[in-house]
Amino acid sequence: MNLRQLKIFLTVCESGSMSKAAKKLYMTQPSISQTISELEQELNVKLLPLPFI
Structure with a gap:
């Protein structure tokens, strides 16, 4: 795990969706x-329940 991955994971959790996190981090949802x-x-380990959009 690196800081970039941790930042992305935390942003997804805080924003409640990968799409919102992508916008906040100026990234694409697939990335x-x-x-x-x-x-x-x-x-x-599974970190997010599916589907987590």
Whole structure:
């Protein structure tokens, strides 16, 4: 886990959606989703319930 991944994860949690987090971080929604997926694989745990939009 790096600081970028942590910042993205926290922003998703605070904003309540990946789309809102993407806008807030000036990123695309697919890149947010990919980062969360990579973090879940690295930690071997589901971090967000599906569907989390």
